[in-house]
Structure formats: structure tokens, C-alpha cells
Amino acid sequence: MKLARAIHFDDSDTRVFHNPARTGEWCLSGGFEFSNWSEADLTGKARQAFANGWLGCETFGRVSFVAVTRIERSEYNALVDMLAQHFVEIYGAPSLEAARGVALEELAQMADLCDEHAPNTLLTVARALTESGVRETYRVIEAQEAGLEQFAIHGALDEEPHKH
Template sequence: MTHLARVIRLDESDLNVFEHAAEPGEWVISGAFAYSNWTEADLTGKRRQAFAHGWLGLETFGRASVVAVAPITEREWQACAEALADHFVAHYGAPSRQAAMPVALEELGYARDLCNDYEPNTLILVERTLEPVGVRERFRPIAPTAAPLESFAVHGS
């Protein structure tokens, strides 16, 4: 079974620390590509927080600080790929969905490979730093506890 991560909102902090917060239940990817041309001068305020700790939601294209691994259906996967390809057209100058689709699938594949290393309901945090050679990402998994995650957080239906 294929896994991806979904937004978990354990509290309201994402609404305060990000310019645009992703919604609970949204599928996410790392979204580090958004920072490929950034310098230290770009890392201020809420933009710094999004860079340092934000996952990219695939519906609202907002950011989230905590995500949980969950199984994804083929239909959901395809919808994520289409949404991301359309985002590349609208915001990054890709000429068409068809042209953007290989890059969208590569980004989703990276997220899938990360998530497939963990069992469902594992929480994952991201930490990014700007290095001389680009953006460096580190992921910190938090294993699920005995209590089901659904008992205290909403992460989609």
C-alpha cells in the first residue's frame, strides 16, 4: 500500500506562524522546491517559519508544521498529481499540466518514499536549513502512541 502524509493540526499555531496555513486532512509534500532560489535575505518573519518547518498542502498550497502518515488511494494520488502540476503551471511558469506532470510525480514520489518508511499515524516534522549548495531537509518521525491519532486530531476523512 502506498502512503503519503496529511496535515494534522494539534493546535492553532499554524494559523499564526504561516502566511497561509494548510487545512487539516490535506495531503502534503515537502515543497522545498519553492525555496530553491532563496537567500538568507528572503528568510524573514512568517516566510522564515514556512521555510524552516512548513510542509506544502496540495489543496490550498498553504503550509503545515505537523503531518501524519496515511494510506492514499490511486484516485487521491492522481488528484494530488494533477493539483501539483496545475500549481506548477499557475505559479512556476510550466507551459502545461502535461509538461509539469513528470515533475509533480517526482515530488510526490519523494514524499511517498519518505512516508513508506513509517507506519500509519507516524507524525513527521521537517527542518530546513539554507546551505551553500542549496536547501537541506531533515525529517523527524514521532512514532504513533497506543492511543489512535483519530482520538485527538483530525487528519481527513
């Protein structure tokens, strides 16, 4: 099974989101957070979170890019519990058991999105408010297309050491 983890290429997320997700935490689309929003809610950093932020499952912060990766069943089960607890504490779900079904749905949607992509594929999300609610679209950036080598440290390994 695959999900996606938060990834940062620079510190821009710390400037554009109220609460940036932590690098490496598991993420969801998190569009449910905006289900009751209107245009009036879309200002400043809240607008940025709405427009293109994935939701971290530990900090419940936002991130611009996620990378597809494999997840162990035990990690997945822990995420279900964490998300269900969030739905009870923040959204007023009547019980952990009731919230668990919604958490499973959210994680299954993300797993379906990630399943068709190779590990290290980058994903972005774009949201728009429409008359029928929030519309999400996803952009896929294949690992080779992302030019990940530009973030690697380059150096020659075959150089002779300096002689004195």
C-alpha cells in the same frame, strides 16, 4: 501506498504561517518553493514556512506536522493533476505535460518518505540554507511516542447515570 496529511494539535499554525494548510489535506515537503531563496528572504512568517513547513497540496499553505496515512490511487492521480496545474500557474511550467513529470517526482519522494512508517506516524521537516542549496531533514514521531492519547477526550464510560 502512503502519503501524509496535515494535522493540527492547536491553532499555532494559523499564527506562524501566512497561509496555513487545511487539516486533512495531503502534503508534500514543498522545498521546491525555496529553491531560489537567500538569507534575505528568510524573515518573519516566510522564515517559519521555510524552516519547518510542509506544503498542502490543495491550499498550498503550510503546516508543522503531518501524519502518515494510506492514499487511494485515484486520490494520488488527482494530486498529480492538481500539482501539475500549480506548477503551470505559479511557476510558469511550459505545459501540464511538462509539469506532470515534476509533480510525479515530488509525490514519489513524499511516498518514499512515508512508505517506511506506520499509519499515524507524525513527521516534521527542518530546512537550512547551505552553500549547495536547501537541505531538508525529517523527524519521525511514532504514534505511541507522540502520546496521542493526550489529545483524546477522557471520561469514564462505566459510571452509573445520576439517579434522581
